Amino acid sequence: MTSQSDYPHKINSRYSTLNQIRPKALVTGTMLASMLAMSGCATSSLLESNDHIITTKQTLSEDQVIAFGRPAQALPKTPNATMVIVGEKNSYVLTQGGTEMTSLLSNLTQKNIHVDNDMNFYVPNNDGHFQGEMKLSYAKLKDEFGRSDYQFFLQNNARECTSASDQRIGAQRFCFNVPVKGAIYPQVSNLSLIQSNYRALTKPYTVSFYTQTQQKNTNRHGPNSAQKLVLLPFALAFDVVTFPLQLLDN
Numbered sequence: 001m002t003s004q005s006d007y008p009h010k011i012n013s014r015y016s017t018l019n020q021i022r023p024k025a026l027v028t029g030t031m032l033a034s035m036l037a038m039s040g041c042a043t044s045s046l047l048e049s050n051d052h053i054i055t056t057k058q059t060l061s062e063d064q065v066i067a068f069g070r071p072a073q074a075l076p077k078t079p080n081a082t083m084v085i086v087g088e089k090n091s092y093v094l095t096q097g098g099t100e101m102t103s104l105l106s107n108l109t110q111k112n113i114h115v116d117n118d119m120n121f122y123v124p125n126n127d128g129h130f131q132g133e134m135k136l137s138y139a140k141l142k143d144e145f146g147r148s149d150y151q152f153f154l155q156n157n158a159r160e161c162t163s164a165s166d167q168r169i170g171a172q173r174f175c176f177n178v179p180v181k182g183a184i185y186p187q188v189s190n191l192s193l194i195q196s197n198y199r200a201l202t203k204p205y206t207v208s209f210y211t212q213t214q215q216k217n218t219n220r221h222g223p224n225s226a227q228k229l230v231l232l233p234f235a236l237a238f239d240v241v242t243f244p245l246q247l248l249d250n
Contacts, residue, residue, distance in 0.1 A: 097180030128232035
């Protein structure tokens with residue numbers, strides 16, 4: 001049996017053990033708090049470093065295409081203007097790629113021409129200038145092609161793009177990708193004359209223009225305010241001579 005004289009010794013021993021445990025617990029708690037604080041800082045830094053730029057596409061304008069043609073006279077400050085996309089709202093003058101497009105539209109049989117992409121042009125600075133690409137294809141029965149056709153394709157960087165559907169009916173297809181740049185002018189002066197005398201295109205074509213804006217993903221102020229398509233500051237209305245063609249849908 002344990003004598004009463006042994007109790008004070010055991011009680012003191014327990015207190016001694018508790019006193020040894022408490023400092024360790026305090027040290028552990030302090031270290032944990034420090035680690036959590038450091039973790040919070042690390043998380044904050046991680047969030048900040050993960051901010052990235054979001055690119056937003058913004059449509060500036062859409063227009064209905066009336067016709068394709070050439071300027072009836074030389075345009076001021078635009079000496080390379082060789083083709084015009086005539087719209088209901090504005091005129092879109094090609095200053096690069098227009099010669100190639102004019103050659104294609106003038107030399108190929110109109111019923112066999114197909115537009116393979118949307119006329120959706122990029123306006124980097126919204127300063128009256130745009131850029132993009134026109135994609136056309138030309139298809140007919142293989143035995144209808146002549147030597148002069150293949151020579152034309154070679155001269156105009158065409159590539160054969162015959163599909164399985166074309167092959168099944170004995171047809172052959174060639175594709176043209178024409179990079180273009182251009183300038184935006186007011187509505188042509190002789191639009192009403194064109195509309196009254198020019199046969200409508202086989203299908204309605206739309207030409208559209210867009211720009212791109214960039215912002216951080218932490219920006220929570222909502223989308224930028226809408227912009228409008230800007231014309232060249234020196235642009236004047238002019239007459240256009242249209243191409244007598246009917247572009248077809250693919």
